[in-house]
Amino acid sequence: MTSIKSGYDLSIATYSPEGRVFQIEYASTIVKNSQLVVGAICKDGLVLISEKNCGFQNKNFLNTENIFPINKTTAIGASGKCGDIHYLIGRTRYDDTTHREFFSESLTGPLLVARISALMHMHTVYWHLRPFGCSGIIGTISDFSPEIYVIFQTGLFIKCYGTAIGNQSEMTKISLENILAKFHTCRKNIEVISKSIKKMNPKLNVQTLEIFCFSKEKPIFSKPISYNILTENRRISNFFQF
Amino acid sequence: MNTNWGPSTDVQDPALGTTIMAVAFDGGVVMGADSRTSTGTYVWNRVSDKITSVGDKIFVCRSGSAADTQAVVDVIRLYLQMHSLEIGKQPEVPTAANLLNQVCYSNKDNLMAGMICAGWDERNGGKVFSVPLGGGVFPHPFVIGGSGSGYIYGYVDSNFREGMSKAECQQFVKNAVSLAMWRDGSSGGVIRMVTITKDGVEKEMVSGQNLPHLAKGWCP
Secondary structure, eight states: OOOGGGSTTSOTTOOOTTSOOHHHHHHHHHHHTSOOEEEEEETTEEEEEEEOOOOSTTOOOOSOOSEEEEETTEEEEEEEOHHHHHHHHHHHHHHHHHHHHHHSSOOOHHHHHHHHHHHHHHTTTSTTSOOOSEEEEEEEEETTEEEEEEEOTTSOEEEESEEEESTTHHHHHHHHHHHHHHOOOHHHHHHHHHHHHHHHOTTOOOOEEEEEEEETTBOSOOOOEEEEHHHHHHHHSSSOOO | OOOOOSSOOOOOOSSOSOOEEEEEETTEEEEEEOOOEEETTEEEESSOOOEEESSSSEEEEEEEOHHHHHHHHHHHHHHHHHHHHHHTSOOOHHHHHHHHHHHHHHTTTTOOEEEEEEEEETTTEEEEEEEOTTOOOEEESEEEESGGGGGSHHHHHHHOOTTOOHHHHHHHHHHHHHHHHHHOTTOOSOEEEEEEETTEEEEEEEOGGGSOOTTTTTOO
């Protein structure tokens, strides 16, 4: 097996003899080390949860949001390089505005996801463009039913009931399988998922999660709610778990 | 405003040469139009079809300049087909009306087209939108348009009821268009009717001797 120093990893337009494009795999390590984003479909809607990454030592939380509303029925939770995320979101919002101007309906569902993934894929084809350093989980309400899609840097998108990207996403996905099988409501899902996030990472150095929720009680994506994971877990659990 | 309205210039009425209407009922729409295309005083086509399809279950009634409306409808049909390929299902009526508005409003200096867009789709049921001369989209339970419409506002205002059945709507359209054709010089010929429901599209033509003659009480 050819190793990293063998020169097949210098350009995204080069395949290795095993059929791997090394640059894309290198790019995906950015997402593996970035903030965790979880998306899940609930009984009465869907919920997107993200870690607030604190980049400063004194743990002051500035307006560094990771979940962005595109229109009233769509939100994207992204993990990875901040600049790439902002470009992608700006592009998607522009697409949505022009679509609404022409066709008088918001861009939702598979149409929206196909547009974004076409852009991300284009960045993996040409030698002079670098791939996007971000992945996204998209929660949309299309045709009155909630849907969750995940887009990877290669441009692939998958529709699913719930998923996680970012650091610790593998373990989160395992515990998510059990949670999703029970099909809770939105509120219950928030509590259960945040408890499992805390359990997996006892030394969690973030104190709050950012939560975007679309449920029957509040059927609109407007602003994320902030959720103090420590105090909420303390409230939920019967005895203190640190 | 461009006053070159066609081969002949002795027409003053801006909404010229036709009577078109569309009525929505529970489960679909009924559209009706006369069939006269005139250039000035000469009747160029006495059996023209002014109700054109832009999708499987979406039709547009055209009034105004024949060339302008045909060009606009061709553009709309193209955009709607591409849009329905992208979304993977049949296009919706408000989408078609909005596209019509985009084209009519952006080119309002060069076009003279007053259209009625109506159809049936799964999410909204039967819907009627009017896109008049300068643009704008206006949803209504029923719309009348064209030069002949001025003569029948009284009739439609007094005879339209919410919740009519399909047969009642068809009779309403037949009566209204025949009254307009009776009085308006630029409307005439046959009545063409299109009924769009969930089950499909029915086209009907009511020729001269079968027209409802509502003035028979006083006029032979």
